[in-house]
Amino acid sequence: MSGAIEQTNAEKRPVVLALDTSTATMAMAIVQGTEVLGEAHSLAERNHSVEVVSKLKGLLASRGLTQQELGGIAVGKGPGSYTGMRIGVTVAKTLAWAWQLPLVGVSSLEALAFGQMNGKCSAAIGADEASVDEQWFVPIMDARRGQVYTAAFVSNGKADWQRMADDGIRLMNSWADRLHTLAAEHRSGAQSSQAGSLSITIGGDVQVHEAELIRLRELCAGIGVQVDYAQALMEGRSVALLGAARIARGEQEDVHAFVPNYTQLTEAEVKLREKQQAERESQ
Template identity: 55%
Template sequence: MSEPTRQSLVLALDTSTASLACALVRGDEVLQDIQSLAERNHSVHTVSIVQSILADCGVKPEELDGIAIGRGPGSYTGMRIAVSVGKTLSWVWNKPLVGVSSLEALGYGAWQSHAADAGNSVNSVWIVPIMDARRGQVYTALFEANSHGGEWTRLSKDGIRLMHDWVDKLVSKLAAPSPESLPSAIWIVGELELHEAQADRLQQLCSESGIAIEVRKQPYILEGRSVAALGLKRLAAGEQDDAHTFIPNYTQLTEAEVKLQERTAQQAADGKGGEPK
């Protein structure tokens, strides 16, 4: 990053998980980072936490260089709160708005917090962030990290997947490359409480396939500082989002939308047509 970018002052906010994450970051310096486990009651606390963090750090809105918002995927209602607050503040304060993947922030934060544990391995590490999406599903993606050059690369897009099928997909991806291109380890990071068995199954499948890779389970709670770090990268590249058209990454239809589609399809099959009653 250039010197001006390293010193950019960014307010970061994410409400896609059970943890309300908010941070104020100036370049590489974290001025304050707050995590509030408020049982997903983010609508009550978000604005007051933003006000508090600015006041505690003695920062006025006009001093900000940008606002970074986690856009999901995650809790349907939760992530809308950060997006709505971010859009409003961007418009009122006339500040650039940059959205970042909440999954990427989860994975990036876990890697930054524990990269030293990777040692001096030549190969990279695959980072698999997961958020529980119920019914055996997870919001997930795949990233590759390298502690030597500091590279961070996305290998698959965000999505909602059955954890069982995702494990099988990861094993198939591992079977494809030549040995020298294999990662030295796979880290499953994030909300592991309901998915440890599948992480263990990944290790077992790797062993049975003769793939000598450690599968590490790393519980991790999303932090505002990682949202800010990814936001700073986007700002450094001259990117920003339109505050008026910016929307969360829902990844799937809401339950109400699914039911409406099912009802409409059933009416069409019955030959009734028209608007649902």
């Protein structure tokens, strides 16, 4: 996505209400264009289903806004917590249908990375940021068993925001190797074209995977690439800004057909398929 939050003209600045419950953080915000009008966060994952509607209404009331003044709803569609994604998407679909508003889904991983770029949810970017010409932002959410939900994005500044790797579930060990390979290829090309330097910022559930992140940092140090990482939480403003840009371009989901990005089967589905396979083999 290039120019992720660029507005085409002054009149295409709808007020957008956004939420994301794909992680332990229940994040929500209201924006108009690139202006953040209000924001709220909660770290009570088990209470997402209980509190999300009242929190949204409270956020609107705190800004003196009503549903009639909204121009759309944005929701984090995952990947992430199976139950969390379902809660957020269900609430967003219900409100969009009831209030007759356009609905857009936003990659929760992209929102996490976008927050890193804006420097709001991560202090990982080093003091030499100004001398770095290209920056990669890599969000990670723990998916257990050595796996992460992850993707990658590249920026040369806020007006240039591009996806470079799709959302998916990957083994952290293999993903670290892949990032090192890509960085080495970039440096090789940079040397031949006299392009600038590269940094990689990784944010999200970094504590669980710190050993691999340290290994990646050491590998990249050998090729002149800076790697920083820090724990980062989801921010409602990132979902809202990305969603508002889509709504301003006239994009929207089919409210009834829209579903979260589950990425992988739930454990219950895996066990069911294993049981069904075993039953077929025993026949």
